[in-house]
Each structure stands twice: as C-alpha cells, then as structure tokens.
Amino acid sequence: MKETALRIADFKDSIFGVISRLARENQAVNLGQGFPDFDGPDWLKEIAFKKMQEGHNQYAPFHGTPNLRQEISNYYQKFYQLNYNPESEVTVTVGATEAIYVVINALINPGDEVIVLEPFYDSYVASIKMAGGIPVPVTMHAPDFSIDAKELEAAITSKTKLLILNNPHNPTGKVWTKEELISVSQLAIKNDLYLLSDEVYEFLVFDGNKHIPTATLEGMMERTITVSSAGKTFGLTGWKIGWICANQKVSHACRLVHQYVTFAVSTPMQEAVAEGLKKLSDYLPGFVELYKGKRDTFYIEMKKLGFDFPLPKGTYFMMVPIKKHTDLNDVDFAMKLIKERKVATVPPSAFYLKSAEGQGYLRFCFAKKEETLKSAIQNLNGL
Ligand SMILES: Cc1ncc(COP(=O)(O)O)c(C=O)c1O
Structure with a gap:
C-alpha cells in the first residue's frame, strides 16, 4: 500500500490521549486532560x-x-x-x-x-x-x-x-x-x-x-x-x-x-x-467563584507538598516545577506518578519546539470534583 500523506509524517498521538489511556490502565486520578470531571449547568x-x-x-x-x-x-x-x-x-x-x-x-x-x-x-x-x-x-x-x-x-x-x-x-x-x-x-x-x-x-x-x-x-x-x-x-x-x-x-x-x-x-x-x-x-460570578475555590484549595495543598510556584491568575491549569522533587525529566516523572502514585498529569515538554524548560514542569488540571482533587493530593503525599 502507498504511504499516507507527508504533511502528517511527523505527527504523533496527542499527549492528552496518551496520558488518558495510561491513567485508565493504571486507575490513576486524572489531572491530565483539561476538562471538568463534573457536568455543566x-x-x-x-x-x-x-x-x-x-x-x-x-x-x-x-x-x-x-x-x-x-x-x-x-x-x-x-x-x-x-x-x-x-x-x-x-x-x-x-x-x-x-x-x-x-x-x-x-x-x-x-x-x-x-x-x-x-x-x-x-x-x-x-x-x-x-x-x-x-x-x-x-x-x-x-x-x-x-x-x-x-x-x-x-x-x-x-x-x-x-x-x-x-x-x-x-x-x-x-x-x-x-x-x-x-x-x-x-x-x-x-x-x-x-x-x-x-x-x-x-x-x-x-x-x-x-x-x-x-x-x-x-x-x-x-x-x-x-x-x-x-x-x-x-x-x-x-x-x-x-x-x-x-x-x-x-x-x-x-x-x-x-x-x-x-x-x-x-x-x-x-x-x-x-x-x-x-x-x-448572571452565570459568570458563580462560575468564577467555583473555579477560584478549586484553584485556592489545590494550590495550598500543593504548597504543603513542597511545590513552590506563583499562584496562577487564570485558566484551570497549574504549571508546577518538579526539580525539587526529582532528577527525572517531565515525561519520566509523569510516568512514575501515574504508575507509582496513581496520579496523571501532562508533561509539558510536548508544548515546546525549542526550549527544554518544559522538562522541569508538570501541568496539573484542577477543574475536578473536590473528591478527585483530594484523592490526588492524598496519593501524592510524602513525595
Ligand atoms: C488554549 C486552548 N485553545 C483551544 C482549545 C480547544 O477548545 P475547544 O474544545 O473549544 O476546541 C483548548 C482546549 O483545551 C485550549 O486549551
């Protein structure tokens, strides 16, 4: 059979799909993919x-x-x-x-x-x-x-x-x-x-x-x-x-x-x-309050775990520096967390073409139910 198109020759499966699959296989709490695990209004x-x-x-x-x-x-x-x-x-x-x-x-x-x-x-x-x-x-x-x-x-x-x-x-x-x-x-x-x-x-x-x-x-x-x-x-x-x-x-x-x-x-x-x-x-004040509450709680807990970074001002993501916790790069540390700690995150080096800065971070999504965030924090305890 002839080859598929050249324009997609260097495309890979998106990192979100890969992480979500691994999260399912390892029954990990998924703070990887960027969507709420609760329903809209x-x-x-x-x-x-x-x-x-x-x-x-x-x-x-x-x-x-x-x-x-x-x-x-x-x-x-x-x-x-x-x-x-x-x-x-x-x-x-x-x-x-x-x-x-x-x-x-x-x-x-x-x-x-x-x-x-x-x-x-x-x-x-x-x-x-x-x-x-x-x-x-x-x-x-x-x-x-x-x-x-x-x-x-x-x-x-x-x-x-x-x-x-x-x-x-x-x-x-x-x-x-x-x-x-x-x-x-x-x-x-x-x-x-x-x-x-x-x-x-x-x-x-x-x-x-x-x-x-x-x-x-x-x-x-x-x-x-x-x-x-x-x-x-x-x-x-x-x-x-x-x-x-x-x-x-x-x-x-x-x-x-x-x-x-x-x-x-x-x-x-x-x-x-x-x-x-x-x-x-009418809708926005409650919406913003809901996510702000999640951000604040999750940020405090991450700080308690020793992760030190500025409070994010927007979105439902945190870009968390990992160097103090590991010598591994972002991809290897993300895999380790999924397998050993049952917490899925996104390694952000996939979002860079030039710089290696992403290797020192993991992306956490906090658009999750209180119990999901709690389980993740519990699993990460003592890291
Ligand atoms: C920065 C950014 N742009 C665009 C999108 C895609 O949005 P949609 O789900 O509406 O296609 C996302 C989804 O995560 C995003 O984070």
Whole structure:
C-alpha cells in the first residue's frame, strides 16, 4: 500500500490521549486532560433538550445560526465594547480547535512563517504544518512565563505572517498584563502581522483581574482574529461550539475554509449556547467563584507538598516545577506518578519546539470534583 500523506509524517498521538489511556490502565486520578470531571449547568442542558424538541435539528446556516452569531456579537459589545457584525464578522465553528485550523488555513501559504509562543496549545503547530507553514517558536520564560521582546522581534522575518497568542494561557495559567499585550501588539503592527488571539479561557480570570481581549488594544481590532469557545465557559467541553471574530475580509476567507471542513455546526447546541450567552452576566460570578475555590484549595495543598510556584491568575491549569522533587525529566516523572502514585498529569515538554524548560514542569488540571482533587493530593503525599 502507498504511504499516507507527508504533511502528517511527523505527527504523533496527542499527549492528552496518551496520558488518558495510561491513567485508565493504571486507575490513576486524572489531572491530565483539561476538562471538568463534573457536568455543566442543568439549566443549559435543559435548554439544549428543548431546542431539540422544538425542531432545531436540521443543518444550520454554514457560518452559524443567526441567534448565536447575534449573541456572540452582543457579548463582545457588552463585556469589551468590541463591535463585530454578526452577519459578516462572526463565524461559528466546531470548538476553538476547528477555529484555529480554519484561521491558519485561511491565512497561511506554504513557506509562510507563524510565530508560536511556547509552551503552546498543541493544535497550533499541527494546523500550521497542515497549511504548509513554518512554526517559529519564541519561548515564554519561566518562572513568570514572560517573553523577551527582543527575542520576539528577532524571530520575525519578511516571511512572518501570523503570530499566535493565548490569553489566559494554557498550560501556565498566566494572564497577560496590558503592558505585555501592548508590547506584542506593537511588534505585530510594526511588522504588519495578523494576530490570532486564542481566548478560550477569557472568563477564567481570578482575583478581580479582568480579561483584556487583544482586539481592544490600539490598532489591533483590524489585525486580530479572536477565537473562543463555549466549552470552557459553560464547563461543557463536549458540546464543541466555538467561534471566530475577525474583520470581514478575514472572516470571509475563514468561512471559505470552514464550509469545506465541517460545513455546518450542531444546530440545537448552537441555539442552546445562544441562550447561555444571554445569561452570561448572571452565570459568570458563580462560575468564577467555583473555579477560584478549586484553584485556592489545590494550590495550598500543593504548597504543603513542597511545590513552590506563583499562584496562577487564570485558566484551570497549574504549571508546577518538579526539580525539587526529582532528577527525572517531565515525561519520566509523569510516568512514575501515574504508575507509582496513581496520579496523571501532562508533561509539558510536548508544548515546546525549542526550549527544554518544559522538562522541569508538570501541568496539573484542577477543574475536578473536590473528591478527585483530594484523592490526588492524598496519593501524592510524602513525595
Ligand atoms: C488554549 C486552548 N485553545 C483551544 C482549545 C480547544 O477548545 P475547544 O474544545 O473549544 O476546541 C483548548 C482546549 O483545551 C485550549 O486549551
């Protein structure tokens, strides 16, 4: 038989799948994969069921139902004073993962360079490669995971077309400051780059901090393509409803790709998410409180175990330094914890192309029930 496509020749099984399989085989508490082990809100599930009963079950318009596009546009206006025309500047996708693939394939020609800030969400590099682009890593340096503007500038060439930024940041839990965002934005403007801003954790920001969408920064509305997802915000990652907000020209290009990747997205789920977004203001305080409580408790317990690191300001991840506990690298230590301690985490070196810094860390996901977090801590006791 002939070989499969060259463009995927160096792809491996995603680290999440590998860890989850090992966690199952070893009956380990799974703090690896980034999703809650509890369900999203009942009221929203009931709305989804009602939408099915009401007959919202055939193909939706390929770029998203009018209701959902309108509600997405409304919340960007209400929360961030950003104006996106629901007709021409908002596109609904199968989660943020499809959105990322679509944006990259809509913008990138073979040979174009794309700056990825490492550690990165692993689909960025895969999507860039599938488009024939070249990922160019720039490291967010530990312990605060800041970038050096000079390093970033040095990575930009005449072939650079796009920069991908994730804020709040998976896997580090970093929330970018306004100054940091401005520094990146100025380079994007100076070098005429598009900026893909992955903001799926936009509402998981703690301690009174407020999420700053990149598109709100001066000069950035036109060149920023914002991607987000209902999965994180409503704790329903399996619904896979995401979106792209971008200017008309870029949105049109994205829609051309999207129509041939998925054509249309689940109709009843879109209609339910539209209703969910209408209730965001009432829903969010409880949501943020719930996750903040989990972060605080888990952080205190991790400190007691001797792990010393700054309190993450956003997302539901902690990037935990392991050097004090082991001479092993992240992958070997993660395997040891699964087998000997029955706790699964993600070794973050999979999220780096250039730096070895990830080998000194493990990513823990704290979007878990109280008893799950308790069991993990018990299992890690005495490490
Ligand atoms: C940074 C980041 N971007 C995108 C996604 C994908 O989101 P979705 O489940 O909506 O495809 C994730 C999921 O973990 C993520 O962490």
